[in-house]
Amino acid sequence: MRASVEGNEVEVPAGATCADVLKAALSGKRFKAALACRLGGELLDLSVAWPTTFTGSATPVTADEPDGLVILRHSTSHIMAAAVKKLFPEARVAIGPAIDSGFYYDFGVARPFALDDLPAIEAAMRDIIKADLPFTRETMPKAKAARLFREQGEVYKAEIIEGLEGDAPVSLYRCGDFLDLCRGPHLPRTGMAGAFALLSVAGAYWRGDEKNPMLSRIYGTAFPDEKALKAHLDRLEEAKRRDHRKLGKELDLFSFHEDVAPGMSFWLPKGMLLRAILEDFLRREHLKRGYGLVQGPQILRKELWERSGHYDHYRENMYFTEIEGDVHGVKPMNCVGHMLMYGQHLHSYRDLPVRMFELGVVHRHEKSGVLHGLLRVRQFTQDDAHIICTPEQLEDEIIKVMHLSSDLMDLFGFEYKIFISTRPADSMGTDEGWERATNALIKAVEKEGKAYQINEGDGAFYGPKIDIKVMDAIGREWQLSTIQVDFTLPEAFDLVYVGPDGERHQPVMVHRAILGSLERFIGVLTEHYAGAFPTWLAPVQARILNVTDAQEDFVREARERLTALGIRVEADTRNEKLGFKVREAQLAKVPYILVVGDKEVEEHGVNVRLRSGDNMGLRSLEDVAALIRADGDEPFKRGGMSYSFA
């Protein structure tokens, strides 16, 4: 029979395997690198028979491409499971997929794995790799496979098989003594595994449901070679170095006092200054875009939360307090306040859209185990806004919000992904309302030509949403922007506008936050910049250092002068050697280090050293101020926005 690989036609005997075909068509070296075979969109094991029905041209899959890396990691995960079964025969295997950063495998065990168990498992894995065992594929009718696993006590595998749709036989992979249910494909032999490392252990619910038993998960990673593995481990180290919790402490940005206020941040002067600059910028940007600034109260009576639906759908996450026998709820969201403010007047269609912006402080009682520095807290400030508009204006308003979001993400240099979340099980409103709202979101995103993914059932209880997620230093995704359409709350609060026909109509509401919360945003931003904030955001833009006590008076004078010129500057006149003070300023990531010795005093200037280590020589105070101001304005020129220093 004839087969084609990368355009090369070859003649192979009938019944040939994919390996036979690749071997006939490729150079020896290239064939040796092949982990699997790609036919159209399908990946096949090298050991399976070449499908005679395939008419296209196949390609080999190698470890240096994404599909190959997935196979490598998936097989490494199976090798780990084989090692675990060897060392802990009573362990029950669940699932073991490849993930973005490596792989994991979940096991049902009486005693969960600890970090101390990993070296022995790694050693057993090395033995299996050294033995160069083949991964052999076999298929079996579903019922037989389920029975087989059940007899072996592998309840999780049996449950997976029994839950599979259709009657197609299932594929099993054997590696030494270890037999596992798996769709494949796998490496031909364990000897082809690359460099790997087991990294951590964790608990994980069976099938991700907290009602199910907790399994013991081992995380690991694998790469084609030691060099790539080391690069990955180095990246993890670098991520630890830029962890915002560590940098926040080192740079004196914020603190936590876990014993008295778990999940709530304290903003120190430097962090608060950075935050105030951001807040100031946000307020101006919203005013420019037609938003009104508003602010509502922190606690509101329970009746209001019952009316909004929060009492039914969000009570678990709310804080309550009783005042003179009346139960009050601390606001977990700002929307109800905004709706009351809208209802203060009877609005004409000519007034719409009404856009209300609030840096709203909200409290949500998050479970203790989920708190994480500034990225997941119980009290946070949203850059929240509600847009109340006519149904006809909805799409245009969503697009405007998306523009604001992309302008801001670009300004900070964030990569992001868009998700659209649909109706959850626990929700309010009608199917029609949900469909209309969801379609409006999809239409707006498509009109903007942005790629998106659908998150089924992940919407808020009152409406569907667009979520925008950015990556942090370790590649974790964090949700920042959210744009939510709401047809239900305007109804619950009897919001109306008078149309051109003189009749009252119900408006549509958009909830949105762009940075999400200032806490999370500053956390992500700190890691993003590794603490070296751009000049416009840096709480301290310049630090003046004297060489000896003789220049102390001039340093004071220079600091006052630069402050008057609008520069955020501080002085370090401690009796320390210059090298020591430069080092400290450098570690504090101050963008401009201004050194003053006798020469500078004489010339009435400062010697300018940049954060990069470059030296710009002696400059006048006016020049330095102009330089720093221009540097601070730079990102806005690129982003087409503007923000001038106060």
Added chain:
RNA sequence: GCCGCCUUGGCUCAGUUGGUAGAGCGGCUGAUUCGUAAUCAGCAGAUCGUCAGUUCAAAUCUGACAGGCGGCUCCA
């Protein structure tokens, strides 16, 4: 909330098989006045997360609780 690990001076961490605590950095004091990533010396500072228990004796062992870290579920 669930699983695992952790909790020692302001910070980072040592503390061997249980015999009531150490270092570096930081702070303070003094000396030094020294041009671009760490000057030297001295001093102060911890009832070892909290509460019980075992023991002649607990930072070290046991339990409960509170926090933290890595995940899971959840989420801006």
